[in-house]
Amino acid sequence: MAAHEMYFADDKARKAYMTKKILSNVFVYLFLSIFALFLIAPFILMIIGTFVNADNFENFKNYAEFKELGFANWGFSNFAKVFNSKFENPITGEIMESKGNNFGVFFLNTLIVAVGSTTVTVVTAVLAAFAFARLQFKGKDALFALLLATMMIPGEMMVITNYMTVRMIGWMNTFAALILVHGVSVFYVFYLRQTFQQIPNELYLAAKVDGVSDLGYLWKVMIPIAMPTITTIIILSMMGSWNSFVWPNLVAPGNWMDKKDGHSMMLVSNGLRALFSQGKTLDAVKLAGSMVISIPLFIVFIVFRKYIMRGVSRSGIKG
Amino acid sequence: MAAMENTLKGTEVVMDPVKAKLISKRKLIQLPQWAVAWLVLIPALIFITMFMLYPIINTFLYAFIQDFSYVPGGGSFALGQFFAGLNNELFDSVRFGLSNFAEVLDRPDFIASIGNTSILVLVEVPLTIIVSLLIATFLNSIKVLKGFYQTVFFLPYVTNTIALGLVFNLAFNKTPGGLINIMLMNVFGVKDPINWLSSTAYTEGAGLSTKFTQGVVIVLYSLWNGIAFKILVFMSGLATIDSQYYNAAKIDGASNFTIWRRITLPLLSPQILYITITSFIGAFKMYSGVMAVYQGAESTGAYFFGTVAGKDGSIEPENIGMAWIPVVGWIYKELESNYKAPGVASAASLILLGIIMVITAVQFAVSKKRVHY
Numbered sequence: 183m184a185a186h187e188m189y190f191a192d193d194k195a196r197k198a199y200m201t202k203k204i205l206s207n208v209f210v211y212l213f214l215s216i217f218a219l220f221l222i223a224p225f226i227l228m229i230i231g232t233f234v235n236a237d238n239f240e241n242f243k244n245y246a247e248f249k250e251l252g253f254a255n256w257g258f259s260n261f262a263k264v265f266n267s268k269f270e271n272p273i274t275g276e277i278m279e280s281k282g283n284n285f286g287v288f289f290l291n292t293l294i295v296a297v298g299s300t301t302v303t304v305v306t307a308v309l310a311a312f313a314f315a316r317l318q319f320k321g322k323d324a325l326f327a328l329l330l331a332t333m334m335i336p337g338e339m340m341v342i343t344n345y346m347t348v349r350m351i352g353w354m355n356t357f358a359a360l361i362l363v364h365g366v367s368v369f370y371v372f373y374l375r376q377t378f379q380q381i382p383n384e385l386y387l388a389a390k391v392d393g394v395s396d397l398g399y400l401w402k403v404m405i406p407i408a409m410p411t412i413t414t415i416i417i418l419s420m421m422g423s424w425n426s427f428v429w430p431n432l433v434a435p436g437n438w439m440d441k442k443d444g445h446s447m448m449l450v451s452n453g454l455r456a457l458f459s460q461g462k463t464l465d466a467v468k469l470a471g472s473m474v475i476s477i478p479l480f481i482v483f484i485v486f487r488k489y490i491m492r493g494v495s496r497s498g499i500k501g
Numbered sequence: 502m503a504a505m506e507n508t509l510k511g512t513e514v515v516m517d518p519v520k521a522k523l524i525s526k527r528k529l530i531q532l533p534q535w536a537v538a539w540l541v542l543i544p545a546l547i548f549i550t551m552f553m554l555y556p557i558i559n560t561f562l563y564a565f566i567q568d569f570s571y572v573p574g575g576g577s578f579a580l581g582q583f584f585a586g587l588n589n590e591l592f593d594s595v596r597f598g599l600s601n602f603a604e605v606l607d608r609p610d611f612i613a614s615i616g617n618t619s620i621l622v623l624v625e626v627p628l629t630i631i632v633s634l635l636i637a638t639f640l641n642s643i644k645v646l647k648g649f650y651q652t653v654f655f656l657p658y659v660t661n662t663i664a665l666g667l668v669f670n671l672a673f674n675k676t677p678g679g680l681i682n683i684m685l686m687n688v689f690g691v692k693d694p695i696n697w698l699s700s701t702a703y704t705e706g707a708g709l710s711t712k713f714t715q716g717v718v719i720v721l722y723s724l725w726n727g728i729a730f731k732i733l734v735f736m737s738g739l740a741t742i743d744s745q746y747y748n749a750a751k752i753d754g755a756s757n758f759t760i761w762r763r764i765t766l767p768l769l770s771p772q773i774l775y776i777t778i779t780s781f782i783g784a785f786k787m788y789s790g791v792m793a794v795y796q797g798a799e800s801t802g803a804y805f806f807g808t809v810a811g812k813d814g815s816i817e818p819e820n821i822g823m824a825w826i827p828v829v830g831w832i833y834k835e836l837e838s839n840y841k842a843p844g845v846a847s848a849a850s851l852i853l854l855g856i857i858m859v860i861t862a863v864q865f866a867v868s869k870k871r872v873h874y
Contacts (some may be wrong), residue, residue: 206757210639217636218653221725224668225656227680231671245687310545319535325542332553336786336857338829339850342563343556345836346843366548396537425661427789432833451663455793465671472664483659487652494658495733 231469239466260470283446288453296423298361307370315378355447359433377411414493427451560847567598569844601848614831622784633728637735658729666793673697712824738772770872788829
């Protein structure tokens with residue numbers, strides 16, 4: 183209720199109310215701003231680290247030194263250093279050229295895994311959701327309950343056997359292990375099924391009368407109508423692959439020092455950790471590496487903000 | 502084409518015989534619904550069976566095979582291991598039992614990891630929920646800059662946990678050049694830089710990190726990482742509350758805090774319950790967030806609690822290393838380490854599952870009285 187809609191006994195009461203309101207507003211904005219600053223601070227540090235002079239950034243002790251040293255000869259050179267394929271072996275100290283084990287390779291790996299696993303996930307989810315939303319068959323409810331039950335079990339339990347399976351069938355350090363093991367997401371099946379169920383029955387009957395097959399109906403009617411949901415799934419799945427760390431860390435744990443010729447199967451998160459956690463990498467280059475990983479996410483966020491926020495509020499999956 | 506056929510439907514009598522035959526043939530090819538259903542379910546079912554159902558059953562088997570040891574050639578299937586064991590003289594005593602659980606509970610580092618996780622969960626979950634609840638309430642009450650703040654508060658959600666963990670690590674860890682230490686020393690007048698995370702002292706003045714300083718960084722990072730989603734959920738809950746309630750309360754002269762306490766909280770209780778339960782479950786399974794903060798600790802050998810291997814392989818127990826290894830971290834490390842791993846790791850994961858189920862059940866029981874749907 184706005185102040186002008188309210189009635190006060192006298193001017194004093196109005197004044198007291200207004201003062202209280204202004205004070206509480208100041209408090210609210212102060213609180214929000216402090217936390218906003220806390221949330222933005224790492225990004226600011228990342229941006230600074232990306233552009234400063236990497237060699238000088240290391241040893242400053244106060245703000246003045248930092249300003250003087252860090253911003254002498256600042257520029258984009260840290261990006262080039264991120265993609266550099268020359269590394270110093272932290273134990274022997276020798277400079278090694280590693281063609282198959284640099285950030286470019288990790289980027290390409292991640293792109294392949296993201297596209298591959300998103301394709302597999304979306305295809306399986308669309309088909310399964312179609313069966314559950316539209317078709318009648320024996321055992322449908324039981325099967326659906328079974329799927330629901332698997333959602334309750336923590337993924338860590340599956341990881342143990344999956345890791346053994348991957349080792350047993352020789353999928354360690356392969357795209358197959360990174361893409362296929364998470365080839366179906368039960369949550370996406372549920373999410374899509376809900377959308378599919380909202381499509382009116384009459385459309386299906388009309389299509390049937392026209393002699394359109396079930397799969398034809400899925401392709402020509404349901405998928406176009408459910409496209410916003412499918413887009414959300416594609417974006418969340420892509421972001422999930424881009425950010426995945428735990429599973430790739432187990433099944434594609436390439437150590438760059440062991441591999442001189444073959445190319446690493448690490449994804450960006452693991453690569454960042456493996457390459458830049460070595461003490462010898464300059465801090466500014468580490469920050470630039472974080473920036474390189476974050477930029478694609480920011481672009482996707484800016485372009486698809488609507489889809490992402492809708493999908494996230496439904497799923498709670500860390501994108 | 503479809504439309505044309507539709508008009509033909511009613512006039513089938515006058516349709517030329519060739520066309521009629523074609524249509525009836527197409528009808529014949531069409532599979533019954535149940536067949537189509539199972540056909541389209543095949544891809545999903547293959548993946549679910551292989552990588553979800555089978556692993557769940559198998560993990561139980563791993564956990565309950567007495568003295569589980571991996572037998573080469575036995576495959577990943579626990580019973581395959583079992584039978585391979587039966588045929589092998591060395592393993593002729595394979596049977597079911599609780600030895601894996603006994604071994605897990607006998608390991609001090611596992612007990613420590615349960616303690617670590619519990620402390621972090623108990624600090625981090627209430628803190629994150631309270632902060633995001635406050636932010637959501639405040640965000641809901643303002644008009645100017647609302648969209649801007651909403652976007653800012655959602656930003657941490659679309660970031661890479663490892664990449665931003667590295668940023669936190671650098672901000673805190675570099676002594677004395679880290680952002681936080683610079684601030685503490687130049688703005689707040691702290692004398693010596695604090696060694697927040699590192700198990701080695703690389704500058705004079707900065708001592709070794711303690712479990713407390715490491716914990717502070719981990720909690721701050723999980724707060725940073727965790728509030729975005731909670732704010733989003735609380736905001737969508739607040740949007741559904743009818744403003745009439747607020748107006749009525751204001752007319753009755755209720756203070757802002759009373760309104761928040763008596764109207765907002767009860768009406769938001771379903772969202773609060775949902776967030777509390779998912780946060781507790783998620784926090785008990787914490788892994789990446791903790792690992793991300795400890796960038797590079799493995800490369801110095803500082804993996805396990807309280808011990809750091811020196812370059813000559815000696816153990817220096819005074820160094821603290823990664824003091825906050827969570828349960829899931831313990832499971833994964835175990836899984837990669839030795840031949841007994843699957844059994845022990847499975848037993849540990851079942852214990853984790855048990856803890857999570859008990860906590861969830863308790864929360865549901867408590868919430869029955871307090872949640873208003």
